[in-house]
Amino acid sequence: MAEDPRKRIELLWGASGRPSRGPKPKLTLEEIVATGIRVADEEGLDALSMQRVAKELGFTTMSLYRYVPSKDRLVEVMLDRAADGPPVFTGEVVDWRGEIEAWVRGLWAMYRLHPWALEARVSAPPIGPGQLAWFEAALRPLTHAGLTGGELISTVMFLLGAVRELAGISFGLEQSRARAGISAAESEAGYDAVLREFADPGRFPSLAKLVGEGAFAPSGLDDEAVDLDLDFGVQRVLDGVEAYVAARRG
Amino acid sequence: MAEDPRKRIELLWGASGRPSRGPKPKLTLEEIVATGIRVADEEGLDALSMQRVAKELGFTTMSLYRYVPSKDRLVEVMLDRAADGPPVFTGEVVDWRGEIEAWVRGLWAMYRLHPWALEARVSAPPIGPGQLAWFEAALRPLTHAGLTGGELISTVMFLLGAVRELAGISFGLEQSRARAGISAAESEAGYDAVLREFADPGRFPSLAKLVGEGAFAPSGLDDEAVDLDLDFGVQRVLDGVEAYVAARRG
DNA sequence: TAGAACTGTGTATCACTTACACAAAATAGT
DNA sequence: ACTATTTTGTGTAAGTGATACACAGTTCTA
Numbered sequence: 001m002a003e004d005p006r007k008r009i010e011l012l013w014g015a016s017g018r019p020s021r022g023p024k025p026k027l028t029l030e031e032i033v034a035t036g037i038r039v040a041d042e043e044g045l046d047a048l049s050m051q052r053v054a055k056e057l058g059f060t061t062m063s064l065y066r067y068v069p070s071k072d073r074l075v076e077v078m079l080d081r082a083a084d085g086p087p088v089f090t091g092e093v094v095d096w097r098g099e100i101e102a103w104v105r106g107l108w109a110m111y112r113l114h115p116w117a118l119e120a121r122v123s124a125p126p127i128g129p130g131q132l133a134w135f136e137a138a139l140r141p142l143t144h145a146g147l148t149g150g151e152l153i154s155t156v157m158f159l160l161g162a163v164r165e166l167a168g169i170s171f172g173l174e175q176s177r178a179r180a181g182i183s184a185a186e187s188e189a190g191y192d193a194v195l196r197e198f199a200d201p202g203r204f205p206s207l208a209k210l211v212g213e214g215a216f217a218p219s220g221l222d223d224e225a226v227d228l229d230l231d232f233g234v235q236r237v238l239d240g241v242e243a244y245v246a247a248r249r250g
Numbered sequence: 251m252a253e254d255p256r257k258r259i260e261l262l263w264g265a266s267g268r269p270s271r272g273p274k275p276k277l278t279l280e281e282i283v284a285t286g287i288r289v290a291d292e293e294g295l296d297a298l299s300m301q302r303v304a305k306e307l308g309f310t311t312m313s314l315y316r317y318v319p320s321k322d323r324l325v326e327v328m329l330d331r332a333a334d335g336p337p338v339f340t341g342e343v344v345d346w347r348g349e350i351e352a353w354v355r356g357l358w359a360m361y362r363l364h365p366w367a368l369e370a371r372v373s374a375p376p377i378g379p380g381q382l383a384w385f386e387a388a389l390r391p392l393t394h395a396g397l398t399g400g401e402l403i404s405t406v407m408f409l410l411g412a413v414r415e416l417a418g419i420s421f422g423l424e425q426s427r428a429r430a431g432i433s434a435a436e437s438e439a440g441y442d443a444v445l446r447e448f449a450d451p452g453r454f455p456s457l458a459k460l461v462g463e464g465a466f467a468p469s470g471l472d473d474e475a476v477d478l479d480l481d482f483g484v485q486r487v488l489d490g491v492e493a494y495v496a497a498r499r500g
Numbered sequence: 501t502a503g504a505a506c507t508g509t510g511t512a513t514c515a516c517t518t519a520c521a522c523a524a525a526a527t528a529g530t
Numbered sequence: 531a532c533t534a535t536t537t538t539g540t541g542t543a544a545g546t547g548a549t550a551c552a553c554a555g556t557t558c559t560a
Contacts, residue, residue, distance in 0.1 A: 005430070009444055022506025023556040049547060062549080063508050071548065121369050122415070123422020127444060132454055139456035149465040151482055157419070158412045158483030165372070165411025172373020180255070194259055194377060204382055206389035215399040232401055233408030236490030243489045272537025273525040299516060312518080313539050321517065 011073055012080055012128035027059065029067045029077065036078050040116035044175075048075075048116070075120050080128030082114040086137035096141035097238050103138050104163055104234050111167040115175070118168040125157075134160070146245035155241065159234065166230045188218040261323055262330055262378035277309065279317045279327065286328050290366035294425075298325075298366070325370050330378030332364040336387035347488050349391035354413055354484050357384065361417040365425070368418040375407075384410070396495035405491065409484070416480045438468040 010016050014029065035056045040048045050071055054061040068074045087106040089099055111118055126135050138156045147155060177187045195216055201208035210216070260266050264279065285306050290298045300321055304311040318324045337356040339349055361368055376385050388406045397405060427437045445466055451458035460466070 005426075005440065009448075013448060019506065019558090021504065021556090021558045023508080023558095025507070027508095050549085051547070060509055061547090062510080065549070066507060118373070119371050121418075121422075123368070123418055123425070125419055125423070125441060127441075127448075129448075132449065132457060136454040136457045139460065143456050143459075149460070149463060150479070152460060153465060154479035154482035155486065157416060157479055158486075161413075161415025161418075162408045162411040164415055166407060168371075168373055168411075169375055169407070172371075173375070175373070176255075190255065191375060191377075198259075198263060198377075198379075199382065204386040206393050207382060207386045209393075210389060210399070210402060213399060215403060229400070229404035229407055232404040233487070236405065236408075236494060237483070237486050238490070239493045240486030240488070240490035243493055244486060269527095269537065271525095271527045271535065273539080275538070277539095300518085301516070310540055311516095312541080315518070316538060 007069065008073065008076070009127065011068070011077055025066070027057065027063065027067060030081075031057065032064055032067055032074065033077050033081050036074055037082055037114065040078065041114055045075075045116040045119040050074075077128070079117055079120055079122070080130040082117050083110060083128075083130035083134055085110075085130075086134045088137070089140065093141050093144035096145045099141035100138065100159075100238060101234065103134075103141070104159065104230065106137075107134065107160070107163045108167055108230070111164070111171065115171045118164065118171060122164075126160075142241070145241055146249070147241065151244075155237070159237065162233055162237075163230065166233075185218040188216070192216040192218065257319065258323065258326070259377065261318070261327055275316070277307065277313065277317060280331075281307065282314055282317055282324065283327050283331050286324055287332055287364065290328065291364055295325075295366040295369040300324075327378070329367055329370055329372070330380040332367050333360060333378075333380035333384055335360075335380075336384045338387070339390065343391050343394035346391035346395045350388065350409075350488060351484065353384075353388050353391070354409065354480065356387075357410070357413045358417055358480070361414070361421065365421045368414065368421060372414075376410075392491070395491055396499070397491065401494075405487070409487065412483055412487075413480065416483075435468040438466070442466040442468070 011029070018025075032053060035053050036048060039052055039056060050064055051061045053074075054064055064074075068077070087099075087102045089102075093099060126132055135156055138159065139152055142152055142155055173187060174184075177184060180187075182190075192211070192214075195207070195211045199208045199211050261279070268275075282303060285303050286298060289302055289306060300314055301311045303324075304314055314324075318327070337349075337352045339352075343349060376382055385406055388409065389402055392402055392405055423437060424434075427434060430437075432440075442461070442464075445457070445461045449458045449461050
């Protein structure tokens, strides 16, 4: 019953040796994946079904199973392919903080392009070519910053996680806003109002204080609110990394 | 078609006034939610179905819909209830870093108790009582550290995201390990081996170097590997916060 | 050139969410 | 007390979706 991890890797890396007998395949994994991504981009993960993908391609549902062992595996490959193309820097690292900031913005942009990637479950470390490319892209500047070994892995995973989660909330809100047909300001005002109603000062004193100060009130730059949240956190991590490396050297 | 956000909140807060006519309900929302949590705890989110919950309770599937508008809403409430009970500190904050560390460990423990919470989609900011309790618990020490307003929100969300994502990977691995019947060391060794095979030094130079140094090799403390990853990141954030506050004051 | 291996298809099964209508139960207003 | 109204739990059924399996046609290998 357990899945062969080898097959997973092979699927992600396209490393399956093609058989010599039998009819030539009329489809390719990448075609299927690209179609899946297109459907998910346009209508979300819920609209993604094997039947839907097959119909788009003009084949029967079951034909897809000659290329993909299950829908879950398909989504896994989609996630990897969607993650292709992190910002690329070459040569010597001259501004590691700038590179990480660009990396974070790039990740954010990737999620904006493929918001369904935030709906999919992620329960394994990066392993496909697309995921590894992002990992690599963050390692470069962080290595230059002075981190080594496990510190690097830790920091990259930490940043990946934070960006993903914040993007999930941001785009999730955006989507429900779109469905409800309200503006970002209205949405934030709604959240603010709910907090004002339920953030009981007895039970949630710090929160109530924060709400009272208007910290959740709609700002002028609505669309960027969560984005700004992200920036602050990233800056703190980078500050922390800098201090850590300095302390070790000093 | 759009969902009434009001109803969502009411469901989360149990704020629906009970009607006076009609038969007395034989079930309660909390009973249903608790059953759902039990099923999900034991067998994962995939095993959670309305039919399953109903059967456990000895009622028909459709009876649940008198208490919950849809399965998605049920899961939303489950997520909130599962999140109840962050570590509680009272009185003056004497060690804000220690409180945050305890908070992170508590969050980690919560996810260990309810790993299905990592499989569910989160696309909205914290709003139920359980989620807000965690928010509050982090605000307390961070406020004492010297952060204010949006900085607080940002930092808490950032930490929430990072912990969630790292827990997702850690427990996801743990689960596939359990299914495959292999040890943590074997699993890590497998990951290491895959990276050695696919981390081409031309394409992923920093990663290849890291792999070559054995950064992904199984450590003695297998079970804690990701946990340690998390600690490092958290420490950097806290360092960064400290530096930020100091700089502003200075 | 025969046999083996592989492809795409058609059919079918099973599980799941949820709409709808009904009968029994409980209350409100007379 | 009585009746109309509201609400509950149930039964039935529709609709969607993943995927197992067997078959017929296709392309190699020996």
